[in-house]
Amino acid sequence: MKNIHVNTGAAYDVKIGHSILSESGKLIRSISKASKAAVITDSNVFGLYADKLTSSLEKSGFECCVFSFKAGEESKSLSNLSEIYSFLIKNEITRSDIVIALGGGVVGDITGFAAATYLRGVDYVQIPTTFLSQIDSSVGGKTAVNIPDGKNLVGAFKQPKLVICDIETLSTLSEDIFSDGAAEAIKYGVIRDKALLDMITEDVHKNLDEIIYRCIDIKRAVVENDEFDTGERMILNFGHTIGHAIEKHSKHKISHGKAVAMGMVMMTRACVNDGISQPQTLNDIISACNVLSLKTEYDCDINELIPYILSDKKRASNTINIIASDVTGNAVIVKKDVHTLSDFLSCVSDKQDK
Numbered sequence: 001m002k003n004i005h006v007n008t009g010a011a012y013d014v015k016i017g018h019s020i021l022s023e024s025g026k027l028i029r030s031i032s033k034a035s036k037a038a039v040i041t042d043s044n045v046f047g048l049y050a051d052k053l054t055s056s057l058e059k060s061g062f063e064c065c066v067f068s069f070k071a072g073e074e075s076k077s078l079s080n081l082s083e084i085y086s087f088l089i090k091n092e093i094t095r096s097d098i099v100i101a102l103g104g105g106v107v108g109d110i111t112g113f114a115a116a117t118y119l120r121g122v123d124y125v126q127i128p129t130t131f132l133s134q135i136d137s138s139v140g141g142k143t144a145v146n147i148p149d150g151k152n153l154v155g156a157f158k159q160p161k162l163v164i165c166d167i168e169t170l171s172t173l174s175e176d177i178f179s180d181g182a183a184e185a186i187k188y189g190v191i192r193d194k195a196l197l198d199m200i201t202e203d204v205h206k207n208l209d210e211i212i213y214r215c216i217d218i219k220r221a222v223v224e225n226d227e228f229d230t231g232e233r234m235i236l237n238f239g240h241t242i243g244h245a246i247e248k249h250s251k252h253k254i255s256h257g258k259a260v261a262m263g264m265v266m267m268t269r270a271c272v273n274d275g276i277s278q279p280q281t282l283n284d285i286i287s288a289c290n291v292l293s294l295k296t297e298y299d300c301d302i303n304e305l306i307p308y309i310l311s312d313k314k315r316a317s318n319t320i321n322i323i324a325s326d327v328t329g330n331a332v333i334v335k336k337d338v339h340t341l342s343d344f345l346s347c348v349s350d351k352q353d354k
């Protein structure tokens with residue numbers, strides 16, 4: 001089992017290995033004296049992994065209760081959060097007990113937010129079971145729910161006490177959901193680690209253990225430098241400025257990871273045209289996306305995306321922060337005047353190259 005220590009305000013370990021879910025009772029006991037463990041999961045993960053987790057927890061002396069909600073982004077809602085609070089109250093979970101998120105990013109985000117706010121804060125553990133949640137959402141302490149006005153608009157920073165990444169759980173993921181995580185892995189390679197990008201392009205499944213380790217370690221380093229997202233952490237949004245706009249424009253028919261893949265390519269094409277990025281970086285990203293069957297184009301007029309791009313959190317008054325890589329493995333943040341955005345992005349479709 002590998003370990004990555006995350007040295008944030010409240011420090012914690014990320015345990016990475018195969019079949020370590022069955023050791024989670026012991027691992028959680030090493031960081032918690034709780035008598036009760038409240039496991040929050042979704043309807044897909046419940047049938048696959050909840051029994052294995054609770055039997056391991058019971059062996060280590062935890063009294064368990066399990067709450068399972070309908071799988072999907074719609075469940076990252078205030079109404080589901082309220083159900084989670086009621087479940088915790090009904091099961092008499094106190095501040096000395098522990099809450100455990102077992103599932104993908106949806107489970108992790110809403111459980112983390114419940115843990116940040118229930119009784120003004122209880123300890124929680126992340127057990128991520130998707131590629132995306134293992135390399136991204138379970139580490140760094142961003143928790144949130146969606147409200148009708150938008151995604152992740154209500155949330156809190158709350159670092160987990162422990163993260164347990166059992167790589168074996170990824171074996172039950174569909175290729176489609178796996179590829180959402182793969183897009184985020186490509187992002188880490190492009191912003192920080194060319195060798196990682198090469199590994200992904202060569203064979204993501206063969207190199208999976210090393211890829212997961214490297215991605216988490218990049219997230220660790222960035223989060224340690226900027227826990228509360230006021231500067232460097234912005235580079236983790238590479239591909240997301242256009243990606244979020246595509247998600248919204250497609251009315252969420254295009255999933256997050258697939259939109260990020262398109263966003264990385266489109267933004268890098270604009271940056272090559274503007275002299276910010278090297279053409280080789282664009283080729284590197286396209287090659288990785290092609291290997292993973294991630295589309296690199298979104299078929300619409302870029303001007304239709306601009307209103308969504310301008311509502312991005314990275315906008316400040318008349319400037320917007322563009323996250324780019326000048327060469328593969330080195331992210332840069334470039335400020336653009338919003339009035340020049342349309343010109344800057346006018347070349348993002350590959351049709352312009354032909």
Ligand SMILES: NC(=O)c1ccc[n+]([C@@H]2O[C@H](COP(=O)([O-])OP(=O)(O)OC[C@H]3O[C@@H](n4cnc5c(N)ncnc54)[C@H](O)[C@@H]3O)[C@@H](O)[C@H]2O)c1
Nearest residue numbers: 044071104105106107129130132133136137142169172173
């Ligand atoms: N907090 C952060 O820093 C951060 C970062 C990135 C993304 N996110 C959030 O993460 C969420 C997306 O996470 P996601 O992609 O993991 O989606 P998800 O949690 O919806 O999981 C995707 C699907 O996979 C299923 N699933 C989970 N594990 C499985 C397994 N091992 N085998 C089979 N099926 C399994 C789920 O039931 C679900 O149907 C979004 O809400 C996004 O906003 C948060």
